[in-house]
Amino acid sequence: MTQSTQIIDQISQAIGPERLLTGAEVHSRSAGIWRSDTIAADAIVRPKTVAEVSEILRLCNQTGQRVVPHGGLTGLVQSAITQPGDIALSLEHLNQIEEIDPVNRTMTVQSGVVLQTLQEAAEQHNLMFPLDLGARGSCTIGGNIATNAGGNRVIRYGMTRDMVLGLEAVLADGTVLSSMNHMIKNNAGYDLKQLFVGTEGTLGVITRAVLRLREQPTRRATGLAALPSFAALSKFLRHLDSELGGALSAFEVMWHNYYELVTTAPAKNTAPFSTKYPYYVLFEAMGVDNTLIESVLSQALEDSLIDDVVIAQSEAQRLQLWGLRDDVEQVFREGPAFLFDVSLRIHQMEAYVAEVNKRLGSQFKQFHNFVLGHVGDGNLHFCIGAGSDDEDTHKRIEACVYEPLAAIQGSVSAEHGIGLEKKPYLAISRNTNEIEMMRRLKQSMDPKGILNPGKVI
Numbered sequence: 001m002t003q004s005t006q007i008i009d010q011i012s013q014a015i016g017p018e019r020l021l022t023g024a025e026v027h028s029r030s031a032g033i034w035r036s037d038t039i040a041a042d043a044i045v046r047p048k049t050v051a052e053v054s055e056i057l058r059l060c061n062q063t064g065q066r067v068v069p070h071g072g073l074t075g076l077v078q079s080a081i082t083q084p085g086d087i088a089l090s091l092e093h094l095n096q097i098e099e100i101d102p103v104n105r106t107m108t109v110q111s112g113v114v115l116q117t118l119q120e121a122a123e124q125h126n127l128m129f130p131l132d133l134g135a136r137g138s139c140t141i142g143g144n145i146a147t148n149a150g151g152n153r154v155i156r157y158g159m160t161r162d163m164v165l166g167l168e169a170v171l172a173d174g175t176v177l178s179s180m181n182h183m184i185k186n187n188a189g190y191d192l193k194q195l196f197v198g199t200e201g202t203l204g205v206i207t208r209a210v211l212r213l214r215e216q217p218t219r220r221a222t223g224l225a226a227l228p229s230f231a232a233l234s235k236f237l238r239h240l241d242s243e244l245g246g247a248l249s250a251f252e253v254m255w256h257n258y259y260e261l262v263t264t265a266p267a268k269n270t271a272p273f274s275t276k277y278p279y280y281v282l283f284e285a286m287g288v289d290n291t292l293i294e295s296v297l298s299q300a301l302e303d304s305l306i307d308d309v310v311i312a313q314s315e316a317q318r319l320q321l322w323g324l325r326d327d328v329e330q331v332f333r334e335g336p337a338f339l340f341d342v343s344l345r346i347h348q349m350e351a352y353v354a355e356v357n358k359r360l361g362s363q364f365k366q367f368h369n370f371v372l373g374h375v376g377d378g379n380l381h382f383c384i385g386a387g388s389d390d391e392d393t394h395k396r397i398e399a400c401v402y403e404p405l406a407a408i409q410g411s412v413s414a415e416h417g418i419g420l421e422k423k424p425y426l427a428i429s430r431n432t433n434e435i436e437m438m439r440r441l442k443q444s445m446d447p448k449g450i451l452n453p454g455k456v457i
């Protein structure tokens with residue numbers, strides 16, 4: 001009997017066999033979004049209560065059994081990948097919205113609640129949970145917190161970290177660390193919840209959270225601008241943000257090659273402009289109506305910050321504009337492609353993109369690099385293909401993207417995390433002392449190394 005079989009028996013006795021999946025029920029489940037492999041773990045355990053999570057971890061910790069926490073499996077950096085011998089701990093049955101408090105504008109949830117479900121629950125009270133991303137229908141709040149998800153509204157509302165008031169996590173030994181704070185301000189000592197935000201399940205398993213809600217805006221203005229240059233783009237960002245008084249909630253830039261890809265067949269989107277431009281910005285402002293945005297945009301046209309602009313006149317038009325930005329899957333029609341997520345200061349972006357393309361050109365006879373990004377947050381995404389999806393091609397492309405970041409103190413991960421995929425490049429963005437401190441925290445909180453082993457550090 002292998003170690004994991006013994007533990008699986010003990011877990012089955014502790015929480016009931018119906019909470020366990022083994023064999024084909026595990027190996028037929030996809031390992032994640034856009035992945036072709038399936039889950040390799042020996043079992044998936046699906047606790048329904050925090051006490052059960054605690055008991056599972058206590059049992060696993062006794063024998064050093066490896067545990068990989070699972071949310072919606074929509075991450076992009078192999079943070080939830082399992083191997084034979086692992087136990088996957090899925091929070092899918094810990095999925096209750098426990099309370100919505102409209103007076104204090106908070107929501108208390110269990111970690112397996114799907115993001116879209118809690119967004120819609122907040123809307124019932126004219127409130128909003130501002131985190132929003134493409135995977136909203138499958139990702140879970142626990143996964144969003146564990147990866148400190150970013151998305152499309154960071155410029156106004158911050159990342160997931162900024163939306164979490166309180167958190168409960170179960171430590172490797174089964175201890176339930178409950179920090180379910182409901183207040184916006186609380187400086188009473190260390191902010192322990194931050195140990196679990198963005199640490200990808202390596203320090204504890206998130207079970208519950210208190211989330212900060214915002215007022216649901218009654219007005220919203222959305223448009224798409226065409227710009228002549230990157231210099232104009234960074235001026236346009238400042239112009240919009242200052243004239244809109246902080247209401248700017250999205251500033252999504254599409255480089256011309258990405259825009260042309262998503263506006264030509266077989267893509268089904270229609271091109272809003274008849275002329276081609278170097279850059280396109282999808283912008284959105286919460287709490288602003290079209291009258292204000294029109295005057296702000298006429299000024300931008302007059303100052304030659306933008307060459308042309310369309311403003312959504314209906315919800316259907318708004319969705320059409322977002323459809324351009326969100327049609328990322330078009331990049332795969334040109335063959336295999338790898339997705340990247342990096343962070344750098346805005347003034348360095350134009351030269352950095354040129355440097356990455358120069359390096360790709362020296363490595364590959366043919367490549368394509370579709371560029372888009374949450375430029376208002378200093379975050380770029382590349383979709384790069386060079387004809388093959390083999391590991392060697394991937395590594396050579398990664399080097400072209402990550403190595404130039406070292407000289408400009410950029411980050412190899414803006415919002416996707418590190419997981420397994422970016423672990424070899426962590427030292428580009430974190431110094432030796434920082435990485436040593438991460439190791440010490442891991443050693444102190446999970447001495448047997450059972451939690452999501454091998455990820456991040």
Ligand code: ZN
Binds near residue numbers: 150151374381415
């Ligand atoms: Zn993104």
